[in-house]
Amino acid sequence: MTKIKLSFYSIVAITLFFLSCKKDEQTKEDVTPVVSKTDSLRASTSGHFTFYGFKEGKVVEVGDSATTKWDFAIRLATIIVNSQSSGPGNVGVITESGSFDSYTTAPESGYVYDTASSKLAINSTMSTGWFNYDPGTHSFSPKAGMFFVFKTTDNKYVKMEMLSARYEDFVGPMPSFIWHKFRYVYQPDGSREFE
């Protein structure tokens, strides 16, 4: 279990590193390079969702769940996006398969939305969804070769890949929290190109 704690601190360190980079870059005029980032979020297994915004590159407070500050949110292994039944935003998603790294251009159309709580843009169900579920250990692991392309509320494009899911150390029968690690490339200039 110490392993989990170590990775938690290293994640924090990485996050701080990226945040500081970003500030430096913003001071330069005219150049808006894509933001590549690996991040983690701590999701509840049964409580409220944990919200995340690509623009700021960080977790958004629960109090801001009715705003457009966030793009996606996770509870246990269910991913919602900020649109229609899930939030006031207009975040659409396309689920892609293939190589994340060599994926260069976001599609112009075809984005789907959370039209109802029972009709979410991202399939988070047990066998056809974005993860493999092991009924023996109740563990989740993101399917390799699957990733998501987001079109955010302010029309920015992001490609995002879920990397791992690990329960936080727990006592008792059920874990309360699960750490999801993911990486994404955010294109701040509004173009569909990720390079």
Next chain:
Amino acid sequence: MMRTMAQPAAVNPVVQDTFFNREATLDEVVITATRTENRVSNIPLPIQVISSAAIRQTGSQRLIDVLQMQSGLMVASNPLGTALQGYPNPFGDGVQMQGLDPAYTLILIDGEPVTGRNAGIINLDRIAVGNIRQIEILKGPATSLYGSDALAGVINIITNSPGKNDFSFQSHYSTNNTLGLTASANLKTKKAGWQFFGKRYSSDGYDFDKDIYGQTVDPFTNYSFSAKLHYDFNEKSNLLVSARYSSEKQKNAYLIYPDNNEVAVGGNTVEEDKSIFLRFKNRVHDLIAYSVQFYATNYANNAKVFIKQGGDLFDHIGLSQSLIKPEIQLNIGRNPNSLWMTGVGYNWEKINSTRYDQEHQLNSWYLFGQKQWILGQTNLIAGVRYDNNILYPAQLSPKLAIAHKITPEIIVKASIGTGFKAPDFRQQFLNFDNTMVNYSIVGAKELSNVLSAQIQKGLLDDGEEIRKYMTAVDLEPEHSLGINVGVDYTFKVNTVFKINLFRNDISNMIESYSLPFYNKNGMGFFSYKNINKVFTQGVEITINHRFNKHFSVNGSYQYLIAKDKDVIRELKHGEIYKRDPVTHVSTKVAVSDYKGLFNRSRNSGNVNVRYYHERWKGSAAVFVKYRGRFGYNGLDGFTDGNDILNDEKEFIKGYTFLNGSITKHIGEHIEAQGGVENILNYTNKVYMPNIYGRIYFLNINIKF
């Protein structure tokens, strides 16, 4: 049904059995392959026989222990059915044959199907060892004779028939306070023969992890009774009536966690199995004989679990399944030179479960025909069966087999046949809500109803995404095409060498899948559909050698490849990726990295050595079974983001079972036997908790 062999077998060495002077041969008479009695050497199909003497020599009390030591058979359990963390294994263990799951092997007792599969598995502990005359294992599809489920093959348990007056008794005691008491009696009058059998078998089970509440294997008690009457009206006609009953009661104790509170529950699982069988046989002419038979069976499984404090009922899972099967068979001609066999029957199947909305029926009728003939040195069998059913399209299952004696010692055999497996009740009608984990499993026929009910309750919003799953899509039977090609070579009477190449192509396999949405309470839905195609292929080699009357050795080896064809196709298209567990970088999986289906051993084999010492009036036997490494999904928490076997870390290491027994006659009527199973003390407590480790046993056999 037929008079015995018109044509003598090519070779038929008879040796004295080591127990009670029964005769054993290398060329047994079997019935499973053709539904008529034939010698193995006359049958163009791969068939293997385990004699009662061979079973007795192992000292085993459980059928699964006998079968798992045989060539090409592995124990397989449903991955959800392993007794993880003190939870009971509700399904039992079955055997994998030619690389196919237990659901694809038909289990027969005296030619009639055993019903009551849980998750595709018939719990073999329902069949008592001690009353078995021989076990016939027919490999390759046998649907042309037996209908659904006989895709990998058939295991036919032939029980003892009334013989001369005798009485026998066996007591067995082994590790874990396991006690077996068996009694049987034969009564013979001029026209009637009676046979009675009774057995009680119980064990305390065992516990691998004291820190986990409940035992790994809970204590159980098992009773089996059977009675048979064989009555000869005259030389030409006879009647057989038999009845069978078995029950197993196993304790349950585990923890549940309502609202995150730990609560202990306990209770019993009771399995009951009853059947009756009547058959009238009549030979109306030298060349014409018929039989009329009636079989009825019921299987019931009731698991009741109560909360320890207060005694409130926590859960009751009940299942009752019955089959009534009348059948008429007509034989015209001479066996095996030229025999026409045809039959017609009806299956009236009924199932009731706490997990189904209502009682369901599955009625079907069938017609089968077979011609077997010998032309010079060539044996031929051609057969076909037609199954008509209300729930799925009618099935036509042909089979063709040929054997040719190149020399009296060398027989080349080839057969091809199709098989099918009807969608089972669970896949059609299950309606089970697991409220603890918040999902629902719904049979294909029920899906539309369940989803409309959800919409009506406002738990799902009506729309195209939901509607897609509401148009009734009927499940098709799973299909197989099986080919077996082999050579039997008998060398100097004492050595028989057999090689058999097999290939099975299964299509339309029914798998569960999750619907891509949750309802408003976050409940997920699973259903069943025909999804994938797999194949298994390999070679099985057996060598049987008798050094002399008293000393024999046999060995076998199986090489197996079993793969999912859809996975191969996706790999070829570069659609399957793996994620490095450390760097999290995903890369394509190469076709060559795919190791095949989980739980299949590429290499396996067995060796049996039997020695009988005449002066000492005793025998010794050693049995070895090797099972090579096999894949396990999610082994030790390993995951690489795909559900296929492509990494060395996904393999469970191979293992060897070594069993030995010593048998000694004491006087005329008593025999003492002692032995050790799993001498090497192999265990894998996490992934194979059904393997206890070293087991010592002592048997006393008495026969008058």
